[in-house]
Amino acid sequence: MKYRQLSGADLRLSLVGMGCASFWGKSNFSEKHAIEVFAAAAASGINYYDTGSSYSGGHAEQRLGRALHAHPDGKDAVISSKAGTRIGRWGKLYNDFSPAWIRQSCENSLRHLQIDHIPIFFLHGPNPEDFTAALFEELEQLQKAGKIGLIGVNAFAEPSLQSCFDFPQIQCIMLDFNIYQPQRCEMIKQFKAAGKNVFVAGALAGAIYDDRFWRFQGRKSLWYWLRAWKNNPQLKAMKKQMKFLNDSPNLTATQLALAYVLNNPDLSTALVGSTRVEHMQELLQAVDVQLEPALIKRIESQAQQLGL
Ligand SMILES: NC(=O)c1ccc[n+]([C@@H]2O[C@H](COP(=O)([O-])OP(=O)(O)OC[C@H]3O[C@@H](n4cnc5c(N)ncnc54)[C@H](OP(=O)(O)O)[C@@H]3O)[C@@H](O)[C@H]2O)c1
Numbered sequence: 001m002k003y004r005q006l007s008g009a010d011l012r013l014s015l016v017g018m019g020c021a022s023f024w025g026k027s028n029f030s031e032k033h034a035i036e037v038f039a040a041a042a043a044s045g046i047n048y049y050d051t052g053s054s055y056s057g058g059h060a061e062q063r064l065g066r067a068l069h070a071h072p073d074g075k076d077a078v079i080s081s082k083a084g085t086r087i088g089r090w091g092k093l094y095n096d097f098s099p100a101w102i103r104q105s106c107e108n109s110l111r112h113l114q115i116d117h118i119p120i121f122f123l124h125g126p127n128p129e130d131f132t133a134a135l136f137e138e139l140e141q142l143q144k145a146g147k148i149g150l151i152g153v154n155a156f157a158e159p160s161l162q163s164c165f166d167f168p169q170i171q172c173i174m175l176d177f178n179i180y181q182p183q184r185c186e187m188i189k190q191f192k193a194a195g196k197n198v199f200v201a202g203a204l205a206g207a208i209y210d211d212r213f214w215r216f217q218g219r220k221s222l223w224y225w226l227r228a229w230k231n232n233p234q235l236k237a238m239k240k241q242m243k244f245l246n247d248s249p250n251l252t253a254t255q256l257a258l259a260y261v262l263n264n265p266d267l268s269t270a271l272v273g274s275t276r277v278e279h280m281q282e283l284l285q286a287v288d289v290q291l292e293p294a295l296i297k298r299i300e301s302q303a304q305q306l307g308l
Pocket of ligand 1: 018019020021022023050051154200201202203204205206207210212213224252254255271272273274275276278279280282283
């Protein structure tokens with residue numbers, strides 16, 4: 001595993017972090033298996049785990065808390081969680097960046113994770129107008145009380161990301177970057193130059209280009225397929241454009257896709273999600289892979305043709 005030092009804090013994060021969300025955090029996914037995946041990640045040197053108060057119907061954060069306590073490496077793990085989304089009726093999510101909710105959400109997260117300090121605390125999908133003086137005041141108070149460390153923003157929308165440049169309080173940015181989004185490299189570079197730490201969410205792009213993703217593995221597959229259809233209006237074309245990644249004799253498509261992200265020198269860490277020990281182990285072999293410039297060029301040209 002490789003590690004990168006964050007700016008603004010004495011924290012060293014594994015270049016690959018484990019995303020504790022999605023199917024991993026669902027109550028209908030076996031807790032035993034979820035903790036085995038956590039243990040495989042820890043055994044491979046992953047020391048960074050990301051979750052969110054609203055992930056997996058609110059179950060992911062509590063499951064991560066139990067995993068941290070069940071595993072001997074749990075006490076050394078660096079954790080991030082997120083606030084600003086609430087779970088409403090029928091499980092529908094809505095935003096609430098009011099200072100009162102952010103404080104309440106932070107307290108809930110500390111309790112769920114069974115820790116007394118969240119090293120990196122992200123605002124989850126804010127719009128530019130959510131960045132109010134009152135919100136930053138609340139976050140500063142949480143910092144002063146030792147409840148949170150670095151303040152971050154997890155956003156994918158351009159206006160929200162651009163607004164982050166205006167606020168020195170925001171020290172970590174979690175954005176979407178993967179084989180379909182080479183255009184993100186420029187913004188990542190700018191954030192790094194501005195002294196902000198860049199975290200990549202969904203570095204695998206859901207593995208939709210990997211032929212194995214489309215093999216049926218029970219209800220988990222149905223959940224991932226539905227999500228893929230919902231999130232990617234151009235799913236069929238996206239699959240087709242990156243199909244060539246399955247032809248490598250030495251590396252799987254998902255390893256190549258992760259290596260593409262990790263080859264970016266400006267990131268602090270990239271998050272991956274998995275429900276299988278062997279997948280997690282396979283992913284970690286991508287950490288030392290240096291992609292040929294011709295392959296990087298081909299990935300970027302295929303992505304540009306999609307025009308996402
Ligand atoms: N996606 C977002 O919108 C988003 C937003 C904010 C933050 N994040 C952060 O980013 C993390 C990761 O994102 P994600 O969980 O949404 O999805 P992801 O990591 O992009 O993709 C997960 C998919 O990849 C598959 N996969 C993993 N390893 C594989 C391997 N070696 N070979 C083949 N397939 C493999 C998984 O299947 P198996 O389960 O079978 O391994 C699953 O279907 C989140 O947990 C969260 O911390 C994501």
